[in-house]
Amino acid sequence: MKIKNIIITFVSAIAILFSTSVVSLAKVVGDKIILGAAISLTGKYSSNGVHTQNGYNMAVDRINDMGGIKVGGKTYKFDIIYYDDESNPKRAAQLAERLISQDGVEFMLGPYSSGLTKAIAPVTEKYGVPMVEANGASRSLFTKGYKYLFAVLAPANLYLDVAIETAVELNGGKGVRIAQAFEQDAFSQDVRLGILDAAERTGSKIIIDDKLPKELNDMAATLAKVKAVKPDVLVVSGHTKGALTAIRQIAEMKVDVPMLAMTHCDAAKLSKQHGKNSQYALCASQWHKTLTYKDDFFKDGMTYAADFEKLFGYDPPYQSAESSAALLVFKDAFERANSFDQKKVRDALADTNMQTFYGNIKFAEGGQNVDKPMVLFQVMCDDAGKCENKVVAPLKWASAELIHPIPKWSER
């Protein structure tokens, strides 16, 4: 009897849950513009997923507090429906479908990572739902002819391009020997393609070209090879885990290389977590707080960083900044379109040409932002062991000079 009761309770509970979930929300309810987003709250991208969500939330609050969005003489406020995609593309595609067909969302924000964006883009494209994404940089996203996809960030193949060029320049214009290790995912593999292009252009040679597994927590094999062949540049990319693993093991194994170029140093909070061990690491970044871009909502990078830290208790990585920028782009597009018609909003998005605290935003045919270069920063520490990220390239924004080559471990 007891079991029967349990079953009846379960089944009725599920029935109720389902009946409530059928009630769909419209895209604009009252004075709210409801955006949808699938975010990695669990799984391997969860830390970056949270950076993304924090960026979205902060911008929503800021825009709402500062008067909201004016469309057709009426003021609207942003609201976001979130789902957890578990860092899984299959789940992300389902959730996009669900946001659109069940929740009635007509405008989407992107997920975290290129792989998940790749899974969602076909869905938003099919329904003609404009999506402004801030965290899918893979070049292949922009070659598929998507019309409703807009990325506020520069494509992934440009991430570490500058690092190779700098290395070649410092080598007197001669090609360098590159060792590289990339995670097996869409983004990192695209960074790799960028390096291959740069290597060919500069006559550099790739002497180690390793692939790292997705559940990345050991790259000792690659580093042992690096120790043996002594390349001029070591390039590592594998999201947050890749950056943390690389720094930890390079310090443990005392691997000496003249230049260490990586991605995701700020998202991994390298300078905080690994202190002096992370010193001299060169990192590609979409944004840095010291850049001098400005807008009306967040003023500039420094103000944004201070406000962000007050809210969330840490220095904003670029993933948060670009996510905030995505909402500024949406607001701007809604106001210029002066309508909630998806086609009109899409056209307005395509015509975007604005400056935000995060950088200039202007979309190319494929949807990528072509008006914002990447920056490189280097982790630099003072004698007390306090480390900071300082921009070293491009020179226009450099706040410190690149330290090259990296001193040997025996001399540190």
Add this chain to the structure above:
Amino acid sequence: MNKNIILYGAILIFGIAAPFIFPAFKVQLSILCILIILAITWNVQGGEMGYNTFGNILFYGLGMYLCASVQVGMFFPLGEWTEGGGEKTFVHTPAQFFQGFAVGLAVAAVVPAIIAGLIGYSILGLRGHYFAICTLGLGVAAGEISGGIEIIGAGQGFTTPPFPNVDRLEARGEFFYFCSFIVLVFTFLAVKAIYSTRFKLVLNAIRDNEDKAEAMGIQTMKYKIIGWMISAFFCGLAGGIMGGLVGYIDSTDVAFDGREMGVFMVLMAILGGKGTLWGPVIGATLFHIFKEGFWTFFLGWQYVALGVLIVVIVIYFPEGIMGWLREKYPERFGEVVDEADRKAQVTLK
């Protein structure tokens, strides 16, 4: 008999009408069909034959990659399609899309079946835990290997051809729903037909005592291999459809997704009751409903909720729902029960 016809008819009509009754749930319904197919096919090994396999995900993933590769490769150079930096954009015409998908599905069914035969020949000699661990390795290895093959996108993943523009927004969802529903019906009928022959009895004999079965002159190896090939055939089909439905294939997260799909198919069969025809169907349906509910209403705690569900299943329904029903209402399952004897046993307890 009459009752059965009414039941099947009702389910068939519901299946056909479902996407029109719940238009917003088409994707979930399609995935439900896929899940049921996976549970039914897992049950052939895990339930009827007593071989707990984690390797069926291999055939599912293979089917997915094969179907998409054929669909693209028939009309465009595959290498250029999957190349990350490819600046070319290829678009399938509707005719190309459907032709490619049909041929792709055929390949996605046949090749995994052949591979199941080859692999089965070498590892179906293992028994018990050894077999389970060995098949677990198959899925993991396949994920890592496929993540390194450039022509199918390697770590970049593989974007399957987008559904052609046919001026009807609902077309894509309906197409994939009916594909998966038809394959489900086909799978169910095929397995039902097989279960009504001697084949099922042989599988059961293998489960209950393989040595004895062999001693009776049954070539157990042959039956084990054929059983696995049948499973692989339908798993491959399910994978092919799922690839098109998701639209993006990633080696370890979508195709050879042993951590999720690979475990789910086992769970669903056990929840419904392994070793029964309807068990996996009921198990998969309930599991999917629970899962979707948890994922919506316990955001962030979904895996905890799922874990609790698994514990409840194991404690209260160790034999699955069908097993529980069978114990509760044995008459409905054609078992004759002596009421006096049963009462005597109950009072003894």
